[in-house]
Amino acid sequence: MSPQPGEDVSSPDSIRPSGIASVFRGLTGSKSTKSPPPLSSSTAALPRTDFSNAVPISSRGLSANHMDAFELLKHGSQSERISAANTLKFAISGYPLNPVLEIWYAAKDLIEQSKPNAMRQAGWELLTECVKHSSSTDLERKEYFQTVAAPANPDDFHLQLAALVDLTNRGRILAGFDYELLPLLTKWLQDAYNAARTARRASQAARGQRSSKNKAAATGEDQNFAQLFAFILDVIKFNFNPADEKSISDLIDCLLDICMSTSVEEDLRSCISVIDAIVTFGSVPSSKLKSTIQVLSSIFCLVQNLNDESWNTLSNLCLSHNGQAAVRILLDVLRNPSANEVSSKDMGRDFRGALAVLQRLLSKTKQSGYPPCSICASGRWLIQHPQNLVIAKDLLCYPSPHQLSIQR
Structure with a gap:
């Protein structure tokens, strides 16, 4: 089940190495016991409501397998990006905490008119899963709409x-x-x-x-x-x-x-x-x-x-x-x-x-x-x-x- 708006951003207390935090990280699939590194500047620039206490995508619901797919979606060859898109569309619906907006930015070019048919279809199916995410803010929904409404x-x-x-x-x-x-x-x-x-x-x-x-x-x-x-x-x-x-x-x-x-x-x-x-x-x-x-x-x-x-x-x-x-x-x-x-x-x-x-x-x-x-x-x-x-x-x-x- 997707979290309620605001639940995907950890508070400062939640990232301290306490017993509760360890249990929470265990439930989300993370094996690390160290505090997560600070948010990168490129991610902080995204139009979220509040990124001040956000954690990197590796600690927000994606397994190592899906992290590899995310990297291939951004930097892989054409066939690798198609395969990665097909993998991640299931991750979005199956994992309660995930970097939906980051995936959206990485995948939105797949639906461009000039792209091959297989790539466009994989892109549309992935983006469709992204727009379903219930925790999206109005600003994010507007961006989804503008992408979907484009020629x-x-x-x-x-x-x-x-x-x-x-x-x-x-x-x-x-x-x-x-x-x-x-x-x-x-x-x-x-x-x-x-x-x-x-x-x-x-x-x-x-x-x-x-x-x-x-x-x-x-x-x-x-x-x-x-x-x-x-x-x-x-x-x-x-x-x-x-x-x-x-x-x-x-x-x-x-x-x-x-x-x-x-x-x-x-x-x-x-x-x-x-x-x-x-x-x-x-x-x-x-x-x-x-x-x-x-x-x-x-x-x-x-x-x-x-x-x-x-x-x-x-x-x-x-x-x-x-x-x-x-x-x-x-x-x-x-x-x-x-x-x-x-x-x-x-x-x-x-x-x-x-x-x-x-x-x-x-x-x-x-x-x-x-x-x-x-x-x-x-x-x-x-x-x-x-x-x-x-x-x-x-x-x-x-x-x-x-x-x-x-x-x-």
């Missing part, structure tokens, strides 16, 4: 994401980088989507298939994309408060862009889940409310398989403090349809969605919590243009199941 080889994204998930304990602990995480995840989400879309196209081209994208085999990039969505959900669920309005707005923009460009149902479902988490655990910024409602309404109207998920999120919006604003946005779409929306063949994505959602709301307004939904003003537009009564009726009919994309 890495695209082939290592699953390892990079795993390290960040472990550093945050699946979104529960953000100490040291509270305000920096969500902007990073937004960038990663856009990059992961682009990578997944490129991989899907390449996979289809290789097989020469013309079938629906939904039937394409899942790629590694798809798995990365899905895992990133799951992590974002955890972060919003456990740590929404540190997120500022700009960070949330940027994330919503990214989600809506994905919705408007993808034709993969699972992508839409994942985006809806994150938007719903924002509505549930926080709030949609007022500047993004209109675009969010319009896209969700379009999905509700056009994608039958996601009817329940999209309505659930729209319902949560209507039951929130944004309920009246949501209804006004839907009514405004009907009151002020653009020329393109009135004359186009499908009457416009937004117009179709607004009609479908308002129809559903009319059956819900008597229930407690839903805002009143008056369509008198919008009805005047339909009455003044009787031919549109027939069009509006047609708009409320769902498209065929294969019509999945919500692009214009």
